[in-house]
Amino acid sequence: METILEILGVIFISIGAAFLLLGSIGILRMPDVYSRLQAGTKASTLGTLGMLLGIGFFEPAWFLKIFIIMIFVILSNPISSHSIARGSCRSGIKPKLKETVNAYRDAMESCEESIKKDDK
Amino acid sequence: MEATNKISKFLFTWIVVFLVWLAFTSTFNIVEVITGIIVSFIIAIFNFGYFTNMGLKSFSPMRVLYFFQYNAVFLVALVKSNLNVARIVLSPKLPINTGIVEFETKLESDFAKMVLANSITLTPGTFTIDFVDSTFYIHWLDVKVTDPEEVYREIAEPFEKILLKIFN
Amino acid sequence: MELFFEIILGVVSLALILSFIRFIKGPTASDRVVALDTMSVTFISVLVLLGHMFNRFIYIDVSLVYAVLGFIGVLIIARYLEGGI
Numbered sequence: 441m442e443t444i445l446e447i448l449g450v451i452f453i454s455i456g457a458a459f460l461l462l463g464s465i466g467i468l469r470m471p472d473v474y475s476r477l478q479a480g481t482k483a484s485t486l487g488t489l490g491m492l493l494g495i496g497f498f499e500p501a502w503f504l505k506i507f508i509i510m511i512f513v514i515l516s517n518p519i520s521s522h523s524i525a526r527g528s529c530r531s532g533i534k535p536k537l538k539e540t541v542n543a544y545r546d547a548m549e550s551c552e553e554s555i556k557k558d559d560k
Numbered sequence: 561m562e563a564t565n566k567i568s569k570f571l572f573t574w575i576v577v578f579l580v581w582l583a584f585t586s587t588f589n590i591v592e593v594i595t596g597i598i599v600s601f602i603i604a605i606f607n608f609g610y611f612t613n614m615g616l617k618s619f620s621p622m623r624v625l626y627f628f629q630y631n632a633v634f635l636v637a638l639v640k641s642n643l644n645v646a647r648i649v650l651s652p653k654l655p656i657n658t659g660i661v662e663f664e665t666k667l668e669s670d671f672a673k674m675v676l677a678n679s680i681t682l683t684p685g686t687f688t689i690d691f692v693d694s695t696f697y698i699h700w701l702d703v704k705v706t707d708p709e710e711v712y713r714e715i716a717e718p719f720e721k722i723l724l725k726i727f728n
Numbered sequence: 729m730e731l732f733f734e735i736i737l738g739v740v741s742l743a744l745i746l747s748f749i750r751f752i753k754g755p756t757a758s759d760r761v762v763a764l765d766t767m768s769v770t771f772i773s774v775l776v777l778l779g780h781m782f783n784r785f786i787y788i789d790v791s792l793v794y795a796v797l798g799f800i801g802v803l804i805i806a807r808y809l810e811g812g813i
Contacts, residue, residue, distance in 0.1 A: 450732065453777075457739045459642055460770055464746035466649040467766055473758045474699045475658060476750075478687045479645050480766040485682060486642045491740075491773035495780050504586040505788050509772065512795055518681040518688075519674075520765055520802040525689045525699070527809030528758035535658060535699065 449497035456490025459483045472536040473528050481521040488513050566608075572619075573611045574604040623726055630722045634679055637718075641684040648701065659703040663712040665694050666720065672727040679719045686715055733781050740774055761805050768798030 466479025489510055496506045577600035585592050604611075617623075648656060667673050677688040677696065685701040698715060705711055744767055751763035772791045779787025 446729075453736055456773065457736045457743075459646070460743045460773070461739055461746075462642075462646050462649055463766060464743040464750075464770075466645060467750045467763060468746050469649060469654065471654070471656075472658075473756065473762060474687065474689070475656065475701065476759065476762050478685070478699070478701060479649060480747075480762055481687070482638075482641050482645050482682060484766050484769040486638055488769055488773045492776055495776050498780055502785065502788055504583045505792070506776065508580075508583055509776070509788070509792055509795060512792070512799075513769065513772065515678070516795070516799040517769060518678040520799055520806070521681065521762075522677065522688055522690075523803055523806035524758060524761050524765065524809070525687065527761075527806040528756070529689055531758070531809045531811065533756060533758055535660065 445497045445500070449494040452490045452494030452497065454494075456487045456492075456494060458487075459490060460487035463487060473533055474525060474535045477521050477525055481517055485513060485517045568617070569612055570604055570608045573608040574600055576611075577603050626722055626726045630719070630726070633718060633722065634682070637679070637683040641682060644684045656701050657703055658699065658701055659706070660689065661698050661700055661703065661706055661708075661711045662695055663698070663708045663716060665691075665696060665712075665716065667694075667723060667727065669727055672723055676716065676719055676723060680715060683715075683719075733777065737774070737777060737781075740770060740777070744770055744774070758809060761802065761809070764805075765798075765802045768794070768802070771798075 460483065463480050463483025466483060467476050470476045470479055492506050492510050492513075496503045499506075578596055581596035581600055582593075585596065648654065665673065665676060667676060673691060673694075677691060680686050680688045680696070680698065687699040687701075689697045689699050691697065696716075698711070700715075705714060747763045747767045747770065751760050751767070754760040754763060772795050775787050775791035775794060779785065779791070
């Protein structure tokens, strides 16, 4: 029984570490802030979940507390990255787009509009 | 009506705070449990107004079932999105075609919108930048369609179908 | 088993170093905040891993507090970028 748990733990920890590494490579390689956020958020969320779950298999007594940390990471990680994206959108950093999609211009305009609306 | 609503909100808050207490202490020692009941009672008195809108109705069995279904859909999407990011990051030429698209959501409550935004952020290639009223602005790594209705069908529909059942 | 955990610690440290390069290079403030966010989430799993290697339960509590503080810190910096404070 214990060996099965340990094998599962090894698998999950390896997956988690691999995704954490991929996320950092993504942050280093992507061209602009928004693409970097995409790579960083997704990979670091699944990576951290995998690592925590794997260590939970090794130490079953700690599992409840590790589970709380997992729920907190799932809830908090997307929120912090939305607020970074919104902040950089409103402080005027324009995304680098290969083919300019129409909604881009509208979205930026309405971004400015929403700033005006907040100022009122 | 008003009073029963308040009581149900209060009971919901009390139960949730007490469950969190149990998970934190992770013991069933009688002293710890009684302390937890008292402490969560005090916390619930001061916080139930902000904590929930629905009260005890949140525990109805259908909602719990849909909640588990939602989690299954969400986990599959999370794993898929990570494989997608891995494929993009490891390929030497960075095959991305980014753009910002928009769509309208049918959800009404703020909490449901937050859950939808979080799920979109963690699914393949898409990322919520902002939402104003009921319009979402999505940063998309690989733009396929730009018309708002098609975008809605492509990105939000699998989640929103279940969320509409949970929150309405 | 010891060797496995040491290798994993090495891989995660490499991830931290790569994010730190972006933190130093980043042309705008937003890039630095993105790198900081990823580093703080990665560090949670480093702390839990260290807790398992040293067999100390207290590291889990530390990582929980670290998660909350990192989240609040990133939120405040994002708010500052937006011009709210």
